[in-house]
Amino acid sequence: MRFLKTVCLLCITSLLLTSCKSDNKKEVAIANNANIYVKGTMEAELTAPPLVPAPVGNRSAKKLLVNMEILEKEGTMTDGVQYVYWTFGGSVPGSFIRTRVGDLVEFTLSNHPDNKLPHNIDLHAVTGPGGGAESSFVAPGHKKTFSFKTLNPGLYVYHCATAPVGMHIANGMYGLILVEPEGGLPKVDKEYYIMQGDFYTKGDTGEKGLQPFDMKKAVEEDADYVVFNGKVGALTGDGAITANVGETVRLYVGNGGPNLTSSFHVIGEIFDNVHIEGGDNINKNVQTTSIPAGGAAIVDFKVDVPGTFILVDHAIFRAFNKGALGMLKVTGEEDKALYSGVKQEGIYNPEGGTIQTMPEEDKKEVVVKIIEKSLAQKMKDGKQVYGQTCFACHQAEGQGIPSAFPPLAKSDYLNVDVKRAIGIVLNGKTGEITVNGEKYNSIMTKQSLTEEEVADVMTYIYNSWGNNKTNVSVKMVKDVKNQ
Numbered sequence: 001m002r003f004l005k006t007v008c009l010l011c012i013t014s015l016l017l018t019s020c021k022s023d024n025k026k027e028v029a030i031a032n033n034a035n036i037y038v039k040g041t042m043e044a045e046l047t048a049p050p051l052v053p054a055p056v057g058n059r060s061a062k063k064l065l066v067n068m069e070i071l072e073k074e075g076t077m078t079d080g081v082q083y084v085y086w087t088f089g090g091s092v093p094g095s096f097i098r099t100r101v102g103d104l105v106e107f108t109l110s111n112h113p114d115n116k117l118p119h120n121i122d123l124h125a126v127t128g129p130g131g132g133a134e135s136s137f138v139a140p141g142h143k144k145t146f147s148f149k150t151l152n153p154g155l156y157v158y159h160c161a162t163a164p165v166g167m168h169i170a171n172g173m174y175g176l177i178l179v180e181p182e183g184g185l186p187k188v189d190k191e192y193y194i195m196q197g198d199f200y201t202k203g204d205t206g207e208k209g210l211q212p213f214d215m216k217k218a219v220e221e222d223a224d225y226v227v228f229n230g231k232v233g234a235l236t237g238d239g240a241i242t243a244n245v246g247e248t249v250r251l252y253v254g255n256g257g258p259n260l261t262s263s264f265h266v267i268g269e270i271f272d273n274v275h276i277e278g279g280d281n282i283n284k285n286v287q288t289t290s291i292p293a294g295g296a297a298i299v300d301f302k303v304d305v306p307g308t309f310i311l312v313d314h315a316i317f318r319a320f321n322k323g324a325l326g327m328l329k330v331t332g333e334e335d336k337a338l339y340s341g342v343k344q345e346g347i348y349n350p351e352g353g354t355i356q357t358m359p360e361e362d363k364k365e366v367v368v369k370i371i372e373k374s375l376a377q378k379m380k381d382g383k384q385v386y387g388q389t390c391f392a393c394h395q396a397e398g399q400g401i402p403s404a405f406p407p408l409a410k411s412d413y414l415n416v417d418v419k420r421a422i423g424i425v426l427n428g429k430t431g432e433i434t435v436n437g438e439k440y441n442s443i444m445t446k447q448s449l450t451e452e453e454v455a456d457v458m459t460y461i462y463n464s465w466g467n468n469k470t471n472v473s474v475k476m477v478k479d480v481k482n483q
């Protein structure tokens with residue numbers, strides 16, 4: 001008995017000792033960081049997304065002055081939809097702050113006199129009560145200064161923590177602060193700042209006008225918009241981030257929330273390295289990384305082939321219906337050994353089991369004689385084609401989806417020019433178009449339909465939902481095809 005007790009005691013003591021040891025290591029590291037000598041003062045460079053300030057490199061720890069101004073201002077959520085954003089530094093997400101471990105950050109938060117509300121800041125990089133929130137609470141027309149030492153390297157979210165906290169965050173009050181390790185992160189060619197956020201408006205997704213915040217939807221986590229960098233399309237078109245073939249790209253990705261976790265993914269790329277949750281752990285060869293609300297990740301990858309790579313929240317309806325979609329445009333030489341593009345396009349014939357080349361010329365001869373179907377028959381067949389292909393984008397009643405897919409119901413664009421409409425279905429369409437006064441700038445892919453199917457589906461569309469009742473014949477389709 002006595003012997004057993006002694007053994008047990010020994011066990012427990014050794015267990016305690018080992019666990020103390022690993023705790024100690026961390027404490028020692030942080031204590032060391034706490035002791036890092038601060039040499040000189042400098043003003044922090046602050047940048048609006050998608051840009052980041054220059055790397056710290058091997059500069060020594062400094063007293064770093066951060067001057068941030070809070071601005072409440074109206075901005076564009078998507079075409080025709082305005083929103084009053086509350087911002088750190090005038091942008092959503094707020095200005096990027098870049099520090100190194102051991103810096104003594106002297107933070108001054110100014111609340112512009114035109115603002116209506118008090119605000120503050122909670123930086124996850126701060127070791128201290130409320131992450132600075134208590135010391136930084138500031139009324140309009142005032143400023144507050146507090147300081148903190150950066151003890152833990154990593155990528156951290158900051159946000160406003162003034163009640164109602166959820167509402168301040170939902171209105172755009174979040175951003176990222178990077179604490180680089182001693183000597184800085186490994187050098188890369190391009191660095192960008194991206195932050196996801198979910199937004200809740202009184203009107204439905206895409207409903208026009210100045211949209212107020214909707215508390216009920218926010219509580220129910222029923223987001224109208226899920227976007228990168230504060231608005232639909234912030235990172236598409238002219239806003240796309242860029243790189244050249246052969247370069248390494250690092251993305252500092254944050255998630256402001258307030259509610260939704262991001263399944264961050266770049267279509268056509270694999271992350272070579274992911275600093276999981278913005279910390280020290282590096283995971284390699286990752287397809288999609290999970291970024292919690294109030295969390296971040298650092299991802300990097302080399303771009304090997306040219307093209308447009310789409311950044312998404314892979315909870316995919318958010319990408320295609322709520323705005324969580326951005327673009328990385330890579331220019332440079334193709335490398336067919338790495339990515340071939342379409343090698344061969346042909347007709348798949350399950351009966352014969354072989355792939356043949358497209359017999360474009362022959363086909364023309366085979367279908368010379370076509371007996372036009374009755375309107376009723378065309379409507380029936382066209383409806384089926386619609387349900388199989390067009391429906392996914394243009395929706396069941398041809399109503400479309402605001403700022404993504406134009407309506408086919410009562411579409412002035414459709415009704416004014418039947419040849420053009422047939423051409424779009426035959427050849428696809430890119431570039432800006434205006435339908436019923438709304439602008440669309442997206443991509444409709446070429447539909448692989450027979451001429452008869454095109455005639456049927458166009459007839460169905462023209463004879464539904466208040467359109468002009470054109471009866472589209474196979475001959476009309478042929479004419480457009482051959483013109």
Ligand code: HEC
Nearest residue numbers: 390393406407411413414421429430431440441442443444
């Ligand atoms: C993958 C999504 C998608 C599918 C599937 C699709 N479209 Fe489209 N369509 C679009 C987009 C996007 C545009 C706008 C293109 C632009 O911005 O240049 C468009 C534009 C159009 C237009 C002209 C604009 C208008 O509203 O009148 C017509 C007509 C049209 N599509 C018909 C069809 C028909 C018919 C089908 C099915 C056979 C179809 N589309 C399938 C996405 C799609």
Ligand SMILES: [Cu+2]
Nearest residue numbers: 119160162168
């Ligand atoms: Cu606030």
